[in-house]
Amino acid sequence: MTEAGTSMTLELAGLVKRFGGVTAVDEVDATIHRGQLHAIVGENGAGKSTIVNMVAGLVAPDAGSITCGDISIDGSGRRQAAAAGIGVVHQHPSLIDRMTVAENAELGRPTSRFRTDLNSARSAISTWSERTSFAVDPDAAVGAMSIGERQRAEIVVALSWGAQVLLLDEPTAVLSPFEADALLDVVTDLVANGLAVVLVTHKLREVERYADEVTVLRSGRVTATASRGGFSRSSLVTAMVGDDVAARIRRRPKIDTEPGPVRLELRGVEVGRLRGIDLCVRGGEIVGVAGVAGNGQRELVDSTAGLRHPTAGVVLVDDVDVTSRPADAVAAGVAVIPDDRDLDALALQLPVWSNAIVKRRTGIGSWRGLDRSAIDLFTDAVIARLGVRPARRDALVRTLSGGNRQRLVIGRELAGSPSVIVAAEPTRGLDPISAAAVLDALMQAAAAGSGVLVVASDLDELLEISTRIVVLASGRITLDIDAVDADRATIGAAMMAAAS
Amino acid sequence: MTITDTRTDIAVSAGRARRHSSLIIATTGAVAMTLLATWIATGLEPWSVVRSLLEGAVGDRDAIAETIVRAAPLALVGVGAAVAIRGGVVNVGGDGQMIMGAVAAVVVVGWIVDGDGAGAPTMLVWAIALVVGALGGAAWAVVPAALAAKRDVPEILSTLLVNFATVGLVTWLLTKTFLQDPDPLVITAQGESVADRLEFTLLLEPTRLHLGVAVVVVAVVMTAWWLRTPRGFRLDLLGANPSLAAQAGMSVVRDRAMLLLVSAGFAGLAGVIQLFGISHRLTPGLTGGVGYTGVLVAVLGRSRPLATTVAALGFAMLATGSEQLERDGAPREIVLVLQAVLVIATAIAIRPRPAAA
Numbered sequence: 091m092t093e094a095g096t097s098m099t100l101e102l103a104g105l106v107k108r109f110g111g112v113t114a115v116d117e118v119d120a121t122i123h124r125g126q127l128h129a130i131v132g133e134n135g136a137g138k139s140t141i142v143n144m145v146a147g148l149v150a151p152d153a154g155s156i157t158c159g160d161i162s163i164d165g166s167g168r169r170q171a172a173a174a175g176i177g178v179v180h181q182h183p184s185l186i187d188r189m190t191v192a193e194n195a196e197l198g199r200p201t202s203r204f205r206t207d208l209n210s211a212r213s214a215i216s217t218w219s220e221r222t223s224f225a226v227d228p229d230a231a232v233g234a235m236s237i238g239e240r241q242r243a244e245i246v247v248a249l250s251w252g253a254q255v256l257l258l259d260e261p262t263a264v265l266s267p268f269e270a271d272a273l274l275d276v277v278t279d280l281v282a283n284g285l286a287v288v289l290v291t292h293k294l295r296e297v298e299r300y301a302d303e304v305t306v307l308r309s310g311r312v313t314a315t316a317s318r319g320g321f322s323r324s325s326l327v328t329a330m331v332g333d334d335v336a337a338r339i340r341r342r343p344k345i346d347t348e349p350g351p352v353r354l355e356l357r358g359v360e361v362g363r364l365r366g367i368d369l370c371v372r373g374g375e376i377v378g379v380a381g382v383a384g385n386g387q388r389e390l391v392d393s394t395a396g397l398r399h400p401t402a403g404v405v406l407v408d409d410v411d412v413t414s415r416p417a418d419a420v421a422a423g424v425a426v427i428p429d430d431r432d433l434d435a436l437a438l439q440l441p442v443w444s445n446a447i448v449k450r451r452t453g454i455g456s457w458r459g460l461d462r463s464a465i466d467l468f469t470d471a472v473i474a475r476l477g478v479r480p481a482r483r484d485a486l487v488r489t490l491s492g493g494n495r496q497r498l499v500i501g502r503e504l505a506g507s508p509s510v511i512v513a514a515e516p517t518r519g520l521d522p523i524s525a526a527a528v529l530d531a532l533m534q535a536a537a538a539g540s541g542v543l544v545v546a547s548d549l550d551e552l553l554e555i556s557t558r559i560v561v562l563a564s565g566r567i568t569l570d571i572d573a574v575d576a577d578r579a580t581i582g583a584a585m586m587a588a589a590s
Numbered sequence: 591m592t593i594t595d596t597r598t599d600i601a602v603s604a605g606r607a608r609r610h611s612s613l614i615i616a617t618t619g620a621v622a623m624t625l626l627a628t629w630i631a632t633g634l635e636p637w638s639v640v641r642s643l644l645e646g647a648v649g650d651r652d653a654i655a656e657t658i659v660r661a662a663p664l665a666l667v668g669v670g671a672a673v674a675i676r677g678g679v680v681n682v683g684g685d686g687q688m689i690m691g692a693v694a695a696v697v698v699v700g701w702i703v704d705g706d707g708a709g710a711p712t713m714l715v716w717a718i719a720l721v722v723g724a725l726g727g728a729a730w731a732v733v734p735a736a737l738a739a740k741r742d743v744p745e746i747l748s749t750l751l752v753n754f755a756t757v758g759l760v761t762w763l764l765t766k767t768f769l770q771d772p773d774p775l776v777i778t779a780q781g782e783s784v785a786d787r788l789e790f791t792l793l794l795e796p797t798r799l800h801l802g803v804a805v806v807v808v809a810v811v812m813t814a815w816w817l818r819t820p821r822g823f824r825l826d827l828l829g830a831n832p833s834l835a836a837q838a839g840m841s842v843v844r845d846r847a848m849l850l851l852v853s854a855g856f857a858g859l860a861g862v863i864q865l866f867g868i869s870h871r872l873t874p875g876l877t878g879g880v881g882y883t884g885v886l887v888a889v890l891g892r893s894r895p896l897a898t899t900v901a902a903l904g905f906a907m908l909a910t911g912s913e914q915l916e917r918d919g920a921p922r923e924i925v926l927v928l929q930a931v932l933v934i935a936t937a938i939a940i941r942p943r944p945a946a947a
Binding site: 426 | 815818819820823826827830831833834835836837838839840841
């Protein structure tokens with residue numbers, strides 16, 4: 091294992107990376123010291139990922155340098171970075187599913203030996219597993235782990251290689267608030283023991299709470315640097331998006347309409363983890379569903395869309411039974427915004443217009459062929475609704491960024507004033523501007539009379555937009571209160587309420 | 591966000607261009623080397639090999655007609671396979687479905703027409719035979735379709751395995767049952783020849799260009815048309831993302847089973863066309879492997895009906911061209927190698943853009 095000097099720091103100096111005519115990273119300087127948690131924040135496309143990839147040794151900088159200890163990272167591969175003591179945990183887990191944690195550790199080990207030595211990999215994993223209290227079993231198969239466990243395994247593997255600098259790319263994007271806090275608490279302990287940690291994120295709450303230093307990026311440039319105590323949430327937002335935009339995404343007023351008639355009703359629905367769910371959503375209401383991931387949220391969304399067959403109970407939309415019948419759900423005006431957009435909401439290799447019209451049952455043509463002018467008109471409306479960029483009907487969806495994909499999905503689902511909107515993690519992975527646009531759109535739809543059900547792991551977001559909060563734990567509703575009366579402690583207790 | 595997009599696009603297209611040019615060099619090289627090897631092994635000069643190939647394929651009116659006759663069943667099976675592939679279903683059982691379509695047609699035509707060919711009007715018999723053939727082909731995919739729908743058995747496996755069983759079944763039908771040739775001198779597996787008046791009309795004597803080719807053209811054009819309608823659009827959606835298709839109200843399991851049956855129907859139709867147009871009797875070799883090659887043609891044509899038809903013509907050209915080459919003295923082995931290299935070279939030259947990561 092690499093033993094780096096005690097004065098070890100990660101130094102980025104005048105870092106530049108261009109892709110074609112676009113400068114993704116422009117003269118970025120940053121120094122990350124041992125014993126510090128250094129947050130790098132910025133919108134999607136601000137250059138964070140490019141910096142991560144350069145530090146990880148995957149992409150060569152065009153100018154400037156990255157040095158760690160006395161080793162210079164020049165983009166010649168991840169082993170070079172790992173040998174310099176840099177451990178990178180990417181946003182998407184990169185361990186191999188079919189191998190155990192120890193096998194993965196041995197496979198990717200930066201220093202070469204003549205033969206594999208699983209035992210020492212195993213013991214290194216065990217050691218770090220104990221030190222971090224992450225409880226990673228070196229012999230557990232990665233494929234059987236939850237996303238949170240994988241992430242902890244990745245961190246332990248990086249530490250077992252002797253990482254002195256840990257780079258975490260959006261580590262909490264897939265975690266519940268409790269998991270996220272637990273993870274970052276451990277990371278803080280590691281920092282206290284002398285590790286240097288780079289936290290790439292756009293969750294400002296985390297930055298406020300955990301960061302010692304913060305570097306803000308916008309369009310590849312550093313727009314602000316600050317130390318603990320020297321920044322506030324609003325100063326960070328301004329640095330991230332600029333003054334004019336920051337004003338637009340300040341807290342919005344809650345919708346204040348009298349709830350209308352019941353639009354969605356679940357009666358005794360049982361499927362998968364759901365155990366007898368009774369839930370009503372009225373027009374004008376936004377019901378926020380809180381809970382730790384995996385407590386039945388997925389089943390709730392799917393059964394509302396008619397995609398799951400409940401073993402008991404019925405799903406009614408405007409008093410029409412749509413249980414187990416997706417076509418009827420679509421016809422009854424149920425809009426679905428699934429949490430995994432790429433997997434469930436979009437056909438990535440088809441163009442924007444195809445994705446825009448998938449839920450249209452009529453009006454897209456006849457036996458004579460597709461009605462291109464009607465389709466173009468409809469597609470333009472979907473694009474314009476939330477401002478998909480590029481605003482081209484024939485752009486392949488896979489060329490759109492995550493934020494624009496979500497704008498497309500929501501624009502499509504909100505077309506034609508839906509009766510019910512079910513949104514799962516509607517802002518996951520979005521930068522603040524896109525997230526604000528998405529939340530605004532949901533609130534407008536509710537104000538226009540739709541019944542909105544939002545499932546999200548970000549409690550702040552739920553509290554911000556919901557009129558009612560429902561907590562799902564072990565497949566049951568353990569709390570159902572008006573959002574005005576909700577606070578984090580009550581909700582947290584309900585989340586932990588064991589099913590009895 | 592635009593920065594990231596542009597970056598990926600540029601990186602991808604740069605890599606693509608680099609890979610593309612090196613592939614073209616590699617394939618051109620492979621073709622050249624094969625021609626060179628042919629020259630060394632047989633003394634046939636490269637230009638004369640090329641000339642023989644072209645002469646056999648498109649050298650004169652008769653050669654062109656023969657190429658079209660060969661391409662017709664291939665295009666039909668290919669278009670059927672293409673429709674299925676667009677919906678995410680791969681049917682490799684075309685060979686068995688073709689021949690069972692022909693068997694079904696022979697059985698039903700045997701009921702409505704008596705031994706010496708009297709009975710219903712020819713056009714009516716043809717129409718019935720075509721419909722029955724399509725249904726017969728489809729029936730031969732019912733079990734794989736049901737297995738896929740109920741038990742999640744990959745249709746690519748089950749349809750292939752059904753083919754193997756079909757070979758034995760057809761040989762048995764043609765040697766041990768009422769379908770065998772009544773002529774006692776015939777000992778090979780073959781059926782009775784169809785009545786002369788039921789053979790498809792020849793359109794361009796002395797070539798084998800027959801009326802069945804027109805059926806193929808109609809079927810291809812209608813399919814191409816259908817794919818441009820809203821239903822065709824939903825088919826593409828099903829193939830692109832079944833999960834989204836389900837959300838949009840499509841019944842994924844039922845639609846996929848249906849697609850398998852439809853593509854099998856195309857194969858059955860092709861079987862009838864070979865029966866009345868070319869072989870004029872049931873034989874185990876009626877298909878000439880078209881049921882398999884049809885899938886290749888669909889892939890080469892990137893699942894588009896017209897491109898698939900062009901690919902079928904290309905395959906047929908290779909077949910007729912290499913027959914000429916054999917007549918001009920090239921050994922069969924060399925011809926086969928040359929065919930294989932040319933197909934792979936074509937596949938690489940027209941291959942779709944690699945999907946961006």
